[in-house]
Amino acid sequence: xxDDHEWPTxxxxxxxxxxxxxxxxxxxxxxSWGCGRFPELAIKHESNTMKPLRVINVIPSLADVSSGPxxxxxxLCESLREAGIELTVAALDSPSHREMPAWVRxxxxxxxxxxxxxxxxxxxxxxxxxxxxxxxxxxxHSLWMMPNIYAGQVACRRRVPYVVSPRGTLSAAAFRSGSAxxxxxxxxxxxxxLRCTACFHATSAAEADDVLAAGFHAPVAVIPNGIxxxxxxxxxxxxxxxxxxxxxxxxxxxxxxxxxxxxxERSSMDWDLRIVGPDNDGFLGEMRRxxxxxxxxxxxxxxxxxxxxxxxxxxxxxxYVLPTRSENFGMTVAEALVTGTPAIVTDGAPxxxxxxxxxxxxxxxxxxxxxxxxxxxxxxxxxxxxxxxxRGRNWMIxxxxxxxxxxxxxxxYRWILAGSRDDSRPPEISATTHGRKEKAx
Numbered sequence: 001x002x003d004d005h006e007w008p009t010x011x012x013x014x015x016x017x018x019x020x021x022x023x024x025x026x027x028x029x030x031x032s033w034g035c036g037r038f039p040e041l042a043i044k045h046e047s048n049t050m051k052p053l054r055v056i057n058v059i060p061s062l063a064d065v066s067s068g069p070x071x072x073x074x075x076l077c078e079s080l081r082e083a084g085i086e087l088t089v090a091a092l093d094s095p096s097h098r099e100m101p102a103w104v105r106x107x108x109x110x111x112x113x114x115x116x117x118x119x120x121x122x123x124x125x126x127x128x129x130x131x132x133x134x135x136x137x138x139x140x141h142s143l144w145m146m147p148n149i150y151a152g153q154v155a156c157r158r159r160v161p162y163v164v165s166p167r168g169t170l171s172a173a174a175f176r177s178g179s180a181x182x183x184x185x186x187x188x189x190x191x192x193x194l195r196c197t198a199c200f201h202a203t204s205a206a207e208a209d210d211v212l213a214a215g216f217h218a219p220v221a222v223i224p225n226g227i228x229x230x231x232x233x234x235x236x237x238x239x240x241x242x243x244x245x246x247x248x249x250x251x252x253x254x255x256x257x258x259x260x261x262x263x264x265e266r267s268s269m270d271w272d273l274r275i276v277g278p279d280n281d282g283f284l285g286e287m288r289r290x291x292x293x294x295x296x297x298x299x300x301x302x303x304x305x306x307x308x309x310x311x312x313x314x315x316x317x318x319x320y321v322l323p324t325r326s327e328n329f330g331m332t333v334a335e336a337l338v339t340g341t342p343a344i345v346t347d348g349a350p351x352x353x354x355x356x357x358x359x360x361x362x363x364x365x366x367x368x369x370x371x372x373x374x375x376x377x378x379x380x381x382x383x384x385x386x387x388x389x390x391r392g393r394n395w396m397i398x399x400x401x402x403x404x405x406x407x408x409x410x411x412x413y414r415w416i417l418a419g420s421r422d423d424s425r426p427p428e429i430s431a432t433t434h435g436r437k438e439k440a441x
Contacts, residue, residue, distance in 0.1 A: 053413055054086045054134060056126065058151040059141040060117050061094045062104065068331055069167050072225045073141050074104075079226070079406035085413075090126065092117050092147060115181070117145040126150055130158035137161045137413055139201075143169040143190055144182065152193030161416050164194060165201040168328030170210040173251055198416050201409075203329040204350035210328075221412050226402035227334040232393070234340055234386070235316045240271045242378070243317035243341070245310070246324075246332050249280040253323040253346075253365070254287050260323075260370040262294040268378050271298070276313055278304040314339040318385055319377055320360075323370055324348040334400060337392035342385050344373050359392030 057077050062070050074089070081087050081103065093106040100106065107122035123146075129135050138160050140151040155162035168174055175182060182190075200220045202208040208220045242261075246252055254275060261273050273296075275287070284301065291299050305313055314320065320336035320343040327349035336343050343360040345351045346369075354360035363373045377385070 052084055052086050053410070053417070054136045055080070055139060055413065056088050056090055056129065056135050056137075056151075057139045057141065058090045058126070058147050060092055060145040060147045062089070062091045062100065062106075063094045069141055072329075072331060073165075073167075075226060075228065075402055076406060076409065077103075079402040080410060082403075083406050083410055085410060090122055090147065092119055092122070115145075117147055119147065119150075122147055123150040123154075126154045127158070130154050130160050135160055136417060137163065139163040139165065139413075141165045142167045144185065149189050149193045152196065156193070156196040159196075161198045162196050163199050163201055163412070163416070164197045165203075166207065166211065166328065167203075168207065168326070170207070170214050171326045171328065172210070172213070173326035177251070199412065201412070206350040207328040223405060223408045223412070224400060225329050225331060225334065226405035227331075227338050227396050227400045228402065229338050229393070229397050230311055232340065233315060234389075235312060236318065236382070237316065240318045240378070240382070241316060242271055242273050242319050242321060242374070243276065243313060243336075244274070244321050244323075245276040245305070245313060245336075246322065247280050248275070248277050248284040248287060250283060251325050253325055253348075254283075255290055256323045256365070256367050256370055257321060258287065258290055258294060258296065258299070259367040260374055261299065262296050263367075263371050264374055264378065265296050265298060271318075271378055273299045274302065274313070274317070275299065276302045276305055276310075310335075311339065314341050317341050318382065319344060319374075321370075321374070322346065322349060323365070325365065334396055337389075338396040338400075340386070340389035340393045342377075342388035342392055344370075344377055346370070353395070354392075357391055357395045359388050359395055 057073065059069060059073050062074060077087055077089050078101075087103060089104045091104065091106055093108050105125070107119045107125070110118040110120045112118040126138075130138070138151050138155045140148055140162070142148055143164075143166055152162065152164075154160065194216065197216070197218045200208075200211045200216065200218055202211060202220050202222050203224050205222060208222055211220050244252075244254065244257055248254060257273075257275075264271075265273075279285070288301055291301075314336050317336070318341070320333070320341045322330060322333055322343065322345045324330065324346055325348045330345065330349035330351060333343050333345055333349060333351050337359055343351070343354060345354060345360065345362055346365045347362060348365060351360075352362050354362045361373045361377060363369050
């Protein structure tokens with residue numbers, strides 16, 4: 001379990017693995033890009049006195065969903081462009097109802113397994129841009145698909161500084177998912193494509209630990225995702241609502257939520273459970289059957305919501321719950337909090353700040369722990385829950401605005417490109433150590 005101090009603060013920090021497998025801050029290190037020092041990234045700069053950066057961000061897909069990497073990567077890139085960076089996004093052409101901005105280039109898939117996302121045209125374009133000197137830095141998001149491989153291969157071949165955001169794909173749970181394919185892909189393609197990484201970007205300290213566990217020695221920058229703050233406006237009804245919103249996938253442990261709810265439903269007659277989200281590989285049907293076998297009645301299963309309907313779901317909930325096994329960030333938690341909804345989140349997600357900010361509960365995993373937390377939260381007067389929600393919203397606005405996040409990411413880019421020009425570490429950043437031992441995968 002993470003301690004409270006391990007929650008990623010808005011200030012970006014750079015951490016290096018030690019030989020014994022633990023993390024340390026370092027003022028002196030080497031990288032393949034000549035960066036002699038990697039202290040904390042808090043460079044003060046004036047954009048009008050610096051050369052505009054030319055950056056390509058690569059992501060396999062920008063599917064029509066309003067959360068997860070499809071949201072967070074696109075919003076990060078929008079905010080970086082607003083800061084003056086000449087940025088292009090390269091992604092596979094996916095069915096989407098959204099109109100993409102002109103700076104998003106979508107490439108057709110080539111023949112081959114759809115799961116791998118081959119695109120010869122993307123590979124050729126990336127290589128041509130790098131060969132012509134049209135890019136200062138490549139930033140790759142996610143792993144395990146061919147666009148992620150192309151980005152690393154081009155960065156190595158053309159010696160372009162390379163940043164990698166795993167976006168949860170280096171977690172133990174992610175390795176277990178699709179393990180047969182990944183066991184082949186890891187040594188043959190994925191790991192070799194990461195050998196030239198100048199810096200990893202993690203959205204939490206827990207994800208930084210995953211980078212270490214995979215055996216990498218490049219520095220890691222911890223910068224959380226950002227969140228857009230809608231106008232305030234709670235819409236609570238006479239009945240009380242417990243909301244789960246997210247993918248219906250085994251890793252989210254909706255089965256654990258249903259098990260806890262089955263123990264609470266009869267003693268909480270004024271509460272309803274609302275389960276909202278898209279089905280993954282037929283798991284929704286399995287959860288419906290589980291609900292039937294448990295005999296629960298006040299549970300509504302709904303499909304994916306987007307836009308105003310999704311916002312209304314958060315605003316009309318008294319509590320948000322995420323019983324996940326593993327998250328690198330947990331975007332839905334931030335979305336709930338910024339609407340003023342307090343949250344109950346398991347320690348599979350890096351939200352220990354819920355405790356210190358007084359915005360919710362951060363609990364152990366399992367039916368017993370979740371039942372206990374829900375019982376306490378659901379017996380809390382609505383006025384107290386609303387006060388917790390207000391604290392959560394203020395926290396999100398204070399620390400997770402996209403402009404702030406983009407400023408830290410631009411500082412990371414410039415630090416990598418500038419080398420060892422600054423050897424001071426900001427005094428407000430404390431050293432962080434992590435005790436997990438390195439292990440080979």
